[in-house]
Amino acid sequence: MLAWTFATVHRVQIAVITRFLFLPDNPIKPIDYRKVNGLNTALIDPFALPNAQGSLTLINNFIFSCARTGFLKGLAKGITGLAALGRSNISIPVQINKVFPSTPNCFAICLSRSISQPGVALFGSRGPYNFLPGIDLSKSLVYTPLLLNPLGKDSEPDKPILSSEYHIGLTSIKVNGKMVALNNSLLAINGEKGSGGTKISTVVPYTKLESSIYKAFILAFLKEAASSAFNLTTTKPVKPFAVCYPASAVKNTQVGPAVPIIDLVLDRQDVVWKIFGSNSMVRITKKSVDLWCLGFLDAGVNQMVSSWVGAPSIVIGGYQLEDNMLQFDLQSKKLGFSSSILSKGTDCAKFKFPTKIV
Known part of the structure; x- marks a missing residue:
């Protein structure tokens, strides 16, 4: 299982520029590309995420793109980019599954309502999803x-x-x-x-x-x-x-x-x-x-x-x-949902991360 907090800035250095171009998009305010001069270059670089064992898992050849800050117009204050979680060939869950095909083709998200305490995204696992104080939310999914x-x-x-x-x-x-x-x-x-x-x-x-x-x-x-x-x-x-x-x-x-x-x-x-x-x-x-x-x-x-x-x-x-746990199981083509986890005495900022990240 790979975990990603939504407030984490991952340690990535741009290393290789690919030979194809990419159209960045803002789903809140779609871009009129007839008014855009030039395209943005897609990039490939190693990408590291913490795993269930407390270490970092490296994903080589991860595809992403950089864009001008103007593309963030209309998004919430403090947002610095977008994470693609859809079914496209270059979304995060699809890229991770290609690298680790033996893991379940699914991901889960738990969005925190707190600005200072982030939620979590989990890739390649159907559970357990352990939250404080000792609650496995994978058992609460419908x-x-x-x-x-x-x-x-x-x-x-x-x-x-x-x-x-x-x-x-x-x-x-x-x-x-x-x-x-x-x-x-x-x-x-x-x-x-x-x-x-x-x-x-x-x-x-x-x-x-x-x-x-x-x-x-x-x-x-x-x-x-x-x-x-x-x-x-x-x-x-x-x-x-x-x-x-x-x-x-x-x-x-x-x-x-x-x-x-x-x-x-x-x-x-x-x-x-x-x-x-x-x-x-x-x-x-x-x-x-x-x-x-x-x-x-x-x-x-x-x-x-x-x-x-x-x-x-x-x-x-x-x-x-x-503060709802959502599991998108692309392999089984089903959505698992918890309804509000506040009723269980926890919230999305209380994911129990591994104690050691090296």
Whole structure:
């Protein structure tokens, strides 16, 4: 098993310049390459990651690229680059599996909500995933199939290209245990248009829902939050959010603000990704404002990811992934998920690293 903290600066020196060129990309603000002068050079160099034995594992001929700082525009403060974790031939998990083909072709991520205490990415292992105080999160995973979208964003009318992104089969949404009335046709991937379905994204800050799904979901949440179980009354929202509550009116629990639980029901009724207050509500504090806001956004209708390919109906964003253990098993084509690990008395900053790195 190879581990990588998201705050670690790995010790790499650029040694060899390859003979091919590379187009760096920013998924938040895509680059118009018609306005870019020249291409960036792809680089190959050794890359070292700590392993389960406490030493460093060297990966020779690791492909990466450097780009101008302008490519970071729109990303979170402090970000210095992007780590490719998709299905492309040069993503980190794919490159690692090519070097170590006998290890499981899977990786796991646990995103920390702390700026100063990083989360962890684990490659080539289905577990154990040991977190303080002595918890193996691999035993807490529930599994659902990883789906392939036959039309990726780079597809053309006469040249379909499989999506390199990760999709899951969400079949319904519940709020406080009650089903939200949705247009179920939007929940399936449209193989002819590439639209619909549910995608997981670490680069989208907050979960985005197609407009009709969003409106039905918001109404359901408002109704349940106003019920006697929570007795919450909305206040003036803060953009980009549409639903906010005074922080003083919201009780706190082990899994965050006491608000209606959101259930993402997947391929079976008993396969449920639970979203508690820690992942559904965003704290807004500025000047005299102190609010908890519902961290879901309206994605609009008939959105496109390219000139030819439609957008997913639901994109599960990074905030909803924080303090959740996710295992992407590319070999078995399934996603393992834990729901919030705060309920287990740990968080993503508490991975138990080997005691010695040499």
